[in-house]
Amino acid sequence: MLQSVRLLSLVTAVPDHIIPQSQAAEASARLFADRFKEFRHLARVFENAGIQKRHAARPLSWFEETHGWQDRMEAYEEVAGALFVATAKRALDQAGLTVDQVDCVVTVSSTGITTPSLDARLAGRLGFRADIERVPVFGLGCAAGVSGFGIASRLARSRPGAVVLFVAIELCTLAFRLDELTKPNIIATALFGDGAAACVLRSGEGGVAEVESAGDHLFPDTLDIMGWKIDDTGLGILLAQGLPPFAEKELGPAIDGILARNGLKRGDIDRFICHPGGTKVLTAMESTLSMAPDTLDIERSVLADYGNMSSPTVLFVLERAIRAGLPDRTAMIAMGPGFTASCVTLRRVA
Numbered sequence: 001m002l003q004s005v006r007l008l009s010l011v012t013a014v015p016d017h018i019i020p021q022s023q024a025a026e027a028s029a030r031l032f033a034d035r036f037k038e039f040r041h042l043a044r045v046f047e048n049a050g051i052q053k054r055h056a057a058r059p060l061s062w063f064e065e066t067h068g069w070q071d072r073m074e075a076y077e078e079v080a081g082a083l084f085v086a087t088a089k090r091a092l093d094q095a096g097l098t099v100d101q102v103d104c105v106v107t108v109s110s111t112g113i114t115t116p117s118l119d120a121r122l123a124g125r126l127g128f129r130a131d132i133e134r135v136p137v138f139g140l141g142c143a144a145g146v147s148g149f150g151i152a153s154r155l156a157r158s159r160p161g162a163v164v165l166f167v168a169i170e171l172c173t174l175a176f177r178l179d180e181l182t183k184p185n186i187i188a189t190a191l192f193g194d195g196a197a198a199c200v201l202r203s204g205e206g207g208v209a210e211v212e213s214a215g216d217h218l219f220p221d222t223l224d225i226m227g228w229k230i231d232d233t234g235l236g237i238l239l240a241q242g243l244p245p246f247a248e249k250e251l252g253p254a255i256d257g258i259l260a261r262n263g264l265k266r267g268d269i270d271r272f273i274c275h276p277g278g279t280k281v282l283t284a285m286e287s288t289l290s291m292a293p294d295t296l297d298i299e300r301s302v303l304a305d306y307g308n309m310s311s312p313t314v315l316f317v318l319e320r321a322i323r324a325g326l327p328d329r330t331a332m333i334a335m336g337p338g339f340t341a342s343c344v345t346l347r348r349v350a
Contacts, residue, residue, distance in 0.1 A: 005156045006207030006349065009094035010199040012316050013087045014055035014306065015079055015171075021051045021190075027060055028189050036181040045190045050279040050300060054193030054307035056173040063176045072174045072234050076112030077121070079194070080169045084118050087198035088126060088167060095200040099126050103162040104133040104155050108148035108311050110141045110228070110337075111170045111235070118169070141226060142275055143216075143336025144168060144311035145197070150214030150344050156201040157211075169196040170310040175228075175235040184239040191278060193307030197315035208322055209346040212329070213262035217254035222246075222339035244280040247335060252288035254341045255333060264345065266290070270327035275314040275334035276303040285333070298324070311336075 025046035032039040056063075057079040084107070092099060105119050105128070114121060117136035119128070135155070140147050145168050152166035172192035177185050201211065225243060229236040240246070252266075259265055266289070274285050276299040286295055294300075302316045309316070314334050321330065326348045335341050 003160055003203040005153045005201055005203050005211040006205065007209045007211060007346065008200040008202055008207045009091045010197065010208070010315060010319050010322065011087050011090040011094060012195065012197045012312065012319055013083050014195045015057050015083070017056045017059045018053055019056050019060050020053045021046055021049070023060060024054070024190065027064060028186070031064060031178060032181070032186065038183065039186060042183060042186045045187055048279065049190050050303050051191070051307045052304045054173070055195060057171045057194050058173070063173065066178060067234070068232070069234055073112060073114070075174055076171050077114050080109065080112055080118060080171055080196075081122055083169050083196035084122055084167055085126060087196050088165060091165065091198040091200050097163060097200060100129055101163050102128060102132060102165045103159065104135065105165045105167065106135040106137065106148055106152040106155065107167045107169070108137045108140060108144035109169045110139055110144065111172050111174060111310065113138070139337065140311065140340070141336035142277055142308070142310045142313070143334045143338070143340045143342045145275060145314040146332045146334040146342035146344050147216055147336075147340070148311065149199070149332065150216070150342065152201050153211040153214055153344070156203050160203045162202065164201045165198065166201060167196065167198045168312040168315060170194065170312060172308070172310050175237065177233065177236055179233060180236055183241070184237045187239060188237040191308050193309050195306055195309035195312045195316065197312035197319070199315065207349055209326060209349055212345040212347050213264065214344045215258035215261055215342075217258055217341045219250060219254070219339045219341075225339040227337040244284040247281055248284035248288045251285060251335065251341055252290070255289065255331070255343055258341070258343045259331070259345070262345065269329055269331045269345070271321065271330045272296070273314065273317050273321055273330050273332045274299050276300065276317065277308055277335065279303070
């Protein structure tokens, strides 16, 4: 019989540069108002996003300049590398483990590209063993904090005693585009920030939570809801206006299906821990999952402090929920490109 997988540690980190939402709004007005006639109408999103500040890989002035692939990916390699090292070391320290004890590292990121991948580039700097198993995952977007966690937990379950390090890193601001005079680009400018999270998983005893189940739901014919447009300048956001109503209609039944495949039902969940993609998405999630308004208070506080950091954001929520005290059973939920819903259930360790 396989032993249960335990979450041994969880840490988060952000880049040093801070962009208050008021400054982001002012800069965007300077850069877009005279070139994009719809901007003045769209500018309200900066006030309505529920965000007070965000952290960024580069200072605000950098985003007022023109940048191409090389600039963006050089910034990604530098800052994502630093965040990877910082979070990995802290997560292992928190778990009482050393780097040479790591058997597998799962890395999720959809906002930058390096080949070899970040884990390989940093292997010598961190001190990974030569026989470490590396699983870099690209393209899962906002869902990757949950789906990547699920991948890491399955690897830990399949190899009893193996130490699995899971790292989620996104530098969403590097996709900021001066040339994209579109509604999705303005919304992205108001919404996304940068951050990273890391955790350690291992089958056995101890830890702060037991990973009970993991699953995903891929919605057919939904490729246009969220993703990247790739061109000579860099990554450009694809974001459908109908995401909140889609979530309100479709997410609840999808989560019910994932839970049912693992012998659970919605009533078994004491607290949903949700990826805060935005205020409207959070309201839609509360509705579809039959929660009272403003139930997702931790999610809103993370959104206010950091914005939507894509994949690591739900782990920032989990970190705060752990500090507040987890109930008996929680379910982490995120949605992302595909279009996909991901769910992982956790049991509190007594």
